[in-house]
Amino acid sequence: MIFTMLLMDRPGTADLRVQVRPEHRAYLAKMADRMAFAGPLTSEDGKTTLGSLIAIDFPSRADVDAWLKDEPYTKAGVYEKPIINVFNNMWTQKAGFPPSP
Template identity: 55%
Template sequence: MIFVFHLLDKPDSAALRTAVRPEHKACIAQVAERMAFAGPLLADDGKTMLGSLLAIDFDSRAAAEAWQANEPFTRAGLYASSSVLAFTNLWPQKVGFAPAE
């Protein structure tokens, strides 16, 4: 089942996010084949990172929560709030979709 992780950073945590990001990306790479989508949540300026949104397939909620507990941003204390929700993707992904510039 796909689980969506909605994760919001603590205020003034940009330096922590930057410092831990290489470890976070390595952790994400380990589940890349099970990932529906992932990326930072941004402020309206399109640059300032405010959190993370990930959708990853896990066998159970317990497995999803265990993964998040060991994820580097979580271990570093980056997030002010987090939620993990089951998700069903009813719309196929657009081929060649590119973010707005």
């Protein structure tokens, strides 16, 4: 079952986010085969990071919670309280929308 995680950053954690990013990306990479999508949420200028939106296939909510507990941004205190929901993909992903660099 795909779970989405809306993870907004705590105010004042921009520098911490940059510092922890390599560990965060390595942690996400371990889930690449189960990931529907993942990436930062930004302000309209596309430069100021506000949080993350992640969708990963997990067997249960308990598995999501366990994974998120060990997620580097969570452990470092970057994220505020997560909003987690089940996601039912009802639309085929469009070709031509590759990941951003």
